[in-house]
Amino acid sequence: MKVSLFITCLVDQLCPNVGISTVEVLRRVGCEVVFDERQTCCGQPAFNTGYRKEAQKFAKRFIEIFEESDADAIVSPSGSCAAMVKHFHELFPEDETWRHRAENTAAKTHELGAFLVNVLKIEDVGASSSGRITWHDACHGLRDLGIRDEPRRLLKNVKGVEFVELANADVCCGFGGTFSVKYPEISAGILDNKIEAIENADVRAVISCDSSCLMQIGGRLSRLNSKVRTMHLAEILAAQE
Amino acid sequence: MEHLTAETFDQNARRALSDPVLHGALRHLADNFAERRKVAMGSVDDWEGLREKARAIKQETLLHLDKYLLQFVEKAEKAGVKFHWARDGREACQIVLDLVNERGAKIVVKSKSMATEEIHLNDALEENGIEPVETDLGEWIIQLAGETPSHIVVPAIHKTKAQIADLFVEKVGIDKTGDVDVLTKTARRILRKRFAEAQVGISGVNFGVAETGTILILENEGNIRLTTGLPKTHIAVMGIEKIIPKFADLDVFLKLLPRSGTGQRLTAYQSFITGVKKNADDEGPNEIHIVLMDNGRSRMLAHPVTRQSLACIRCGACLNACPVYQQIGGHAYGSVYPGPIGAVITPQLVGLSKAKQLPYASSLCGACREVCPVKIDIPELLLHLRAEITDGTAGGAAANPERKRKFAESLAFRMYGFAWSGQLSYGLGIKAARIMQKLIVRDGKIGKASGFLAKLLPPLGAWTAWRDAPAVAPKSFREEWRKTLRSNGGN
Numbered sequence: 001m002k003v004s005l006f007i008t009c010l011v012d013q014l015c016p017n018v019g020i021s022t023v024e025v026l027r028r029v030g031c032e033v034v035f036d037e038r039q040t041c042c043g044q045p046a047f048n049t050g051y052r053k054e055a056q057k058f059a060k061r062f063i064e065i066f067e068e069s070d071a072d073a074i075v076s077p078s079g080s081c082a083a084m085v086k087h088f089h090e091l092f093p094e095d096e097t098w099r100h101r102a103e104n105t106a107a108k109t110h111e112l113g114a115f116l117v118n119v120l121k122i123e124d125v126g127a128s129s130s131g132r133i134t135w136h137d138a139c140h141g142l143r144d145l146g147i148r149d150e151p152r153r154l155l156k157n158v159k160g161v162e163f164v165e166l167a168n169a170d171v172c173c174g175f176g177g178t179f180s181v182k183y184p185e186i187s188a189g190i191l192d193n194k195i196e197a198i199e200n201a202d203v204r205a206v207i208s209c210d211s212s213c214l215m216q217i218g219g220r221l222s223r224l225n226s227k228v229r230t231m232h233l234a235e236i237l238a239a240q241e
Numbered sequence: 242m243e244h245l246t247a248e249t250f251d252q253n254a255r256r257a258l259s260d261p262v263l264h265g266a267l268r269h270l271a272d273n274f275a276e277r278r279k280v281a282m283g284s285v286d287d288w289e290g291l292r293e294k295a296r297a298i299k300q301e302t303l304l305h306l307d308k309y310l311l312q313f314v315e316k317a318e319k320a321g322v323k324f325h326w327a328r329d330g331r332e333a334c335q336i337v338l339d340l341v342n343e344r345g346a347k348i349v350v351k352s353k354s355m356a357t358e359e360i361h362l363n364d365a366l367e368e369n370g371i372e373p374v375e376t377d378l379g380e381w382i383i384q385l386a387g388e389t390p391s392h393i394v395v396p397a398i399h400k401t402k403a404q405i406a407d408l409f410v411e412k413v414g415i416d417k418t419g420d421v422d423v424l425t426k427t428a429r430r431i432l433r434k435r436f437a438e439a440q441v442g443i444s445g446v447n448f449g450v451a452e453t454g455t456i457l458i459l460e461n462e463g464n465i466r467l468t469t470g471l472p473k474t475h476i477a478v479m480g481i482e483k484i485i486p487k488f489a490d491l492d493v494f495l496k497l498l499p500r501s502g503t504g505q506r507l508t509a510y511q512s513f514i515t516g517v518k519k520n521a522d523d524e525g526p527n528e529i530h531i532v533l534m535d536n537g538r539s540r541m542l543a544h545p546v547t548r549q550s551l552a553c554i555r556c557g558a559c560l561n562a563c564p565v566y567q568q569i570g571g572h573a574y575g576s577v578y579p580g581p582i583g584a585v586i587t588p589q590l591v592g593l594s595k596a597k598q599l600p601y602a603s604s605l606c607g608a609c610r611e612v613c614p615v616k617i618d619i620p621e622l623l624l625h626l627r628a629e630i631t632d633g634t635a636g637g638a639a640a641n642p643e644r645k646r647k648f649a650e651s652l653a654f655r656m657y658g659f660a661w662s663g664q665l666s667y668g669l670g671i672k673a674a675r676i677m678q679k680l681i682v683r684d685g686k687i688g689k690a691s692g693f694l695a696k697l698l699p700p701l702g703a704w705t706a707w708r709d710a711p712a713v714a715p716k717s718f719r720e721e722w723r724k725t726l727r728s729n730g731g732n
Contacts (some may be wrong), residue, residue: 050630058662
């Protein structure tokens, strides 16, 4: 299967290792991976802050670039950015042609974990690691895309690790894009509930499918000198230790 | 006590966050209510099916609200109810005031009603020498304290038992006690007397049935029974969106509302009121007046996205599920409608310019949408309102600092729209960031930015006040791809 990578700007610039791991996992399960270097951002920051005109510009650009690839699927290591692609059609309320193109692009777009489990029907990607790990449900993957079991099944098949459920796994980490800097005190208050649960879970790493949540959680863990580290789903699935 | 406004949401929220007593009171809200709701949900067969039905009924009603409203009025008038139409809160208050004054009443008893909170009816009554007595225990406590409700269903949720005990000592003059039974019995003793004194009872309405002209009000304490049954005159204030078409529709809503709100299978009392009594010797008031209130609702009705706001049945489930509400409680929203649904309704009621922070007071996590019994897409509504707010940036009547901030933000988004959508400019921007960050990156991360730097880059200051920030990677993914990954794949 030919897969076009939608790498997201956050992964591209701040966590390139997540992108490298995504390529590694997809190739390991037999996918042909292509990456169009013209891609930048899906426009979610603009859309979520209310700048629809700017968001529309990003959406058009995204659709044009990804239409040109003849890949069978568009795969992203982010539930949130994949969910944004599903929102594209809302940006063209009066333009049927673009709405149609947006819907076609959205239909091909998948978050990495959901793609592996639901499209490729693969739950064991041959990963191995060690220690206790837990999972944080990123909100957009969970509630916009309905991804709950898929990453858990993948993680339970990672050899050598012990998977434990987080007490508040499905509660927001407080990131929320610009919310995290518009209302940093509230964001941090929400975050500290998450941190408390992570520390109580006594794990080596907390894993999620969104680098944004991981930046929020990891940034706080780092500030508090915690021993727990954050890992992206792609990174642990790529691991063969 | 001063009442907070939505305009100062950020300050209100900061103050709430630094209040340890409030935090303690809110701490168990989420767990308790979520747990009870889950158990109650499990006692019906097809919860999702019920939600879908409720959504469909509300949608049908709102699409043909004119028809159903007139049907409701016609049926209820036939049963002896008098109707009054109010365009806004001021008109609604005036109608109630006139009715009360015409009857020479000096004391009115009130049951818990968000509609009367919305129009600040108590203030209007007091200003005209009429004493409103709240009879719901939570509302009565709030009234004694001179505060406003902080939750749609549990108005005194922000108060601890100890605070309430102190309040009773101060206002009611009983000896200090931690015994809840003694406190509630005290309230009951005092309120019973007030019921007997009142000439008028004022209530809200949960549902108005078009088919029969019936109003239904739900409660747990029996005070609504007394408010609507004991005084000679009953006045009900209802928003025009409270209509449902058929009596049988109540089957759906009576299953959803108590379960979503308090985790009950059914509230202790359901008062179905269809017109005035038929015989003079029967129990009940001699007259019933219903004030039908628009107050911004027809504006919400006009657009398919905002129309959803009118489907709300005021269960409060979205408040309980909201991580933001759990942190700051209800008062910070500066509105009688707090939490996610409040962040949506308030700007539409008071105007976007007076509540422009509220649509942003959400991480868009979607927990509200997940629990809403009528499937209101609150995140969609928040995004819709945010888009309306940014559209109005140029000519807004906002205060200066707010306008400056907005201008900076909109400029930033335009620049991002320009730069990030071109491969070349995107690359250049990143290169510049890599060079500049050398000044502040230590051990691969950015620690607390303070002083000049935080002023220069407010988002960086806000982020790093609590969290370390990651550095821009020395080599981006696309560089890795170009260098090694592309060829490694052999394709």
